[in-house]
Amino acid sequence: MTVRNPDDDNPNADRRATLEQLVRWRRDVRRFKRDAVPDALVERLLRLADLAPSVGNSQPWRIVNVQSPELRTGVEESFEAARTRAGGGYNGEQADLYFRLKLAGLDAAPVHLAIFCDHGVLQGHGLGRHTMPETLDYSCACMVTVLWLAAREAGLGLGWVSIVDPAEVAKMLGAPPDWRLVGYLLLGWPEEEHLDPELERHGWQPRTDFETRYFTAGAAPLLNEAKGTRPAEATRRGSVTLVGAGPGDPELLTLKALYALQAADAVLFDDLVAKPILDLVRPGARLIDVGKRGYRKSCKQPDINAQMVSLAREGLNVVRLKSGDPLIFGRAGEEIAACEEAGIAISVVPGVTSAQGAAANLKVSLTNRDHARRLQFITAHDRHGTLPKDIDWSAVADSAATTVIYMPKRTLAELAEIALVHGLDPKTPAIAVANATRPDERVFVSTIGAIAAALDAAHPEGPVLVMLGEALRYATARDAAKQAEDIAAAHGVLPEQS
Missing domain, CATH: 3.40.1010.10 (Tetrapyrrole methylase, N-terminal domain)
Incomplete structure (x- = not known):
């Protein structure tokens, strides 16, 4: 989900995302790498966020870049005190979970931004504020949202810390009396990326259905007062x-x-x-x-x-x-x-699995009844990216089986070596197919003793699978003959006829 702006120094990003992807991954980040964020990138993002809409064009946000280590330490102490006080409001398992949750990344985030709303702002001439003065705060929230999306587009993560004493932080940073703290923001490269919020992932609160927050006026009571939710039948x-x-x-x-x-x-x-x-x-x-x-x-x-x-x-x-x-x-x-x-x-x-597609293109039966009494699919890649430790090597070495190896690129040499130790004949036919059934399909015909070296030398791009077993011998011979014909034709020489 990470994206990259070509002007940004982002070591993690590799593609541009849609607006929907940015919105879905605008999650509150609490785990940051300590790598610095270039000053030019921070300024670009803040100037972009400064273009956010505001009531009456009031632009009431005030952004304070907190760079002092002493001030950061003071904010972290305020967070810890506020967190302890808030934790007293929970009991039992919820209290235990609360204190286990990571609720801020103050210790690692390279950029700290205190966002204030200036309630004494004269810009906008009060338009829209006579009836709803709280829209000043809402305008600041719009600015933070734009910053959040802009940061995500650049591959950065943003965390919004609200568990602090706002008056204490305002005094600490020397903010004027009319400035009200909206949030303390953390900006940096995320340690890892998730599509679900951390609080949901750790069991604090699952995301509820959209229909519980969407209503149509006039059709029915907006709220089911008895249950505090919309009627269940409205949920799709x-x-x-x-x-x-x-x-x-x-x-x-x-x-x-x-x-x-x-x-x-x-x-x-x-x-x-x-x-x-x-x-x-x-x-x-x-x-x-x-x-x-x-x-x-x-x-x-x-x-x-x-x-x-x-x-x-x-x-x-x-x-x-x-x-x-x-x-x-x-x-x-x-x-x-x-x-x-x-x-x-x-x-x-x-x-259709790739083994079937590859075999069909080779016109070879994986279950030739004269040579294979069993067809087996194995993976050469476990969840850690290494060769699985629980492979049945006697089955792989069985001369009467056809074996298809999925995801073998990194571990094929190791797999072949162990299979040979367990009795597999090194001359057993082996065929590697890269990008099976696609226009750029590549076929490598060899033996199990030599196929790993052939693949390593060719270094094919895309997905690869390896098939091995005596049932492939016919495909091996036929493909070798075709290769000889192709080479001869390329050099203008016809192969000898027997």
Whole structure:
């Protein structure tokens, strides 16, 4: 979800986000890196926030950059005292949770900004304030919101600290009597990114349905006084559908998957989903990139789960679009469990997995009855990015099995070495396929003893899988013959005919 302005020194950002993504990740940040934020970037963001709307064009906000270590320490002491006092209002488990929560990042955030509302401001000539004087404070909140979004667009996080004594902080900073503290803001590079608020993630308060805050005047009483909420029948629930996008060729998409994409209100898609498939999504639907990129900065699974649930609670039909088949190394189980726990209806549309697409292009049977009595899919990549420790090596070494290895790029050499120790013949045919079924598909024909070196030398981009087993020997021979023909044709020499 991080974005980058080309003029900003942001080591974390790699793409530009939509306004919706910025709004969704405008979360209150409490965990900051200590890396400095360039002064020029801070000034640019503040000047942008200063363009925020205000009642009567009053611009009542007053921004104080708190750089003094002594003043920062004083604010932190005010926070700790106010936090302790507020904690006395909770009991039992809620009190325990309150004191475990991280409620501020005062110790690490590189930029501290005290935001005041000047209630003695003469700008705007009082327009709009005769009837609603509190709109001065609301105007300051608008400015903070603009700053929040601008910071997020630059890859920064912002925290709004309200657990301080406002009069104490105002006196500490030497603010005039007419200035009222609106909030103490923290700005910096976030340690990690989440799509759900920290308070929700740690069980303080889940996000409630949109319908509990949306009313139509005149249709019915605005509030059900007995329950303090809108009538339950007014709440509209959405749903989630896990959809397999297949390995890349859009013509391998199932009809049911196509119907789901054309009925979706929001689509959360993986980084590996081919663009031609995204082009099939209903016009007007929200497209949200939640790709998990191996060994690179990416969305975390709990955040994806939270966003699916949040969108469905808004009453939307949500599609979670995954490359291949969602039920094969697609972490579908975690997403199904998250929806069921939240009471969100969920369904699954299977897809063609990459092993099937790759084998089809090679025109090889993975279950050739003369050579394979078993077909097995394994992953070479656990949740920590390392080779799983619980692989059944005797099964991998079985000469009568065809094995398809998913996500093998980093660990293939280690996997092959261990399999050979457990008895796998080093001459067992092995085929690596990168970007299976896509226009840039690449095929590497080798043996299990040499395939890792071949891949390492070629360093193909995109997803890779490796198939190994005696059933592939026919594909090996046929592909080798075709390669010889292609080389001969490229040099204007026809191969010898037998």
